[in-house]
Amino acid sequence: PSGRPNTVRLVFLGAAGVGKSALIRRFLHDRFEHKYTRTVEELHVLECDMTGSGKMRLEILDTTGSYSFPAMRELCIRHSDAFALVYAVDDPGSLDEVKRLRREILELRVGKKAPITVVGCKSDLSEAEGRVLRTADVMATVEGEWDADFVEASARTGGNTVGVFSSLLQQMQVPRRLS
Numbered sequence: 001p002s003g004r005p006n007t008v009r010l011v012f013l014g015a016a017g018v019g020k021s022a023l024i025r026r027f028l029h030d031r032f033e034h035k036y037t038r039t040v041e042e043l044h045v046l047e048c049d050m051t052g053s054g055k056m057r058l059e060i061l062d063t064t065g066s067y068s069f070p071a072m073r074e075l076c077i078r079h080s081d082a083f084a085l086v087y088a089v090d091d092p093g094s095l096d097e098v099k100r101l102r103r104e105i106l107e108l109r110v111g112k113k114a115p116i117t118v119v120g121c122k123s124d125l126s127e128a129e130g131r132v133l134r135t136a137d138v139m140a141t142v143e144g145e146w147d148a149d150f151v152e153a154s155a156r157t158g159g160n161t162v163g164v165f166s167s168l169l170q171q172m173q174v175p176r177r178l179s
């Protein structure tokens with residue numbers, strides 16, 4: 001055994017402004033900032049033990065919503081192990097984008113695994129504050145029709161942000177390290 005931990009690459013895809021960077025930041029640093037910083041592309045690398053079965057090298061790729069170069073998006077889809085498709089509960093257009101991304105992933109990954117977790121971000125928002133997408137409706141589509149995992153999370157409150165990552169890793173059933 002090499003003693004090197006398994007490497008797992010998770011990619012966060014979704015429309016601009018849905019909270020991808022905020023979710024990742026909350027997970028990594030337990031922080032939330034209101035200021036909006038436009039992400040081009042950021043790769044976070046850490047070693048951790050998320051499953052209790054030894055250390056792994058976790059790569060978290062944060063992509064921009066205007067991932068406008070199809071060739072780059074394609075490359076990133078081919079070279080990732082699991083996908084967080086993020087929409088915001090106050091933005092129906094962002095759920096349409098998730099649908100498009102899911103189709104693209106399935107097309108590019110024929111014959112390969114494509115663990116997908118659909119993430120409804122900004123779950124702290126009430127209807128009075130702008131929520132338009134209801135949990136039960138989206139859950140029915142995602143779990144019932146797409147056979148993907150579904151979680152709602154809030155980077156603002158920190159609610160269930162860990163759930164996003166455990167869902168992805170659970171679906172991949174990260175193997176035990178041989179050492």
Ligand code: GDP
Binds near residue numbers: 015016019023036122
């Ligand atoms: P990205 O473009 O998908 O990476 O989105 P950002 O993480 O940059 O977030 C976009 C905006 O949404 C920022 O102004 C955040 O403060 C806000 N935001 C992100 N997550 C949440 C959340 O969970 N709840 C609320 N209410 N706002 C959020």
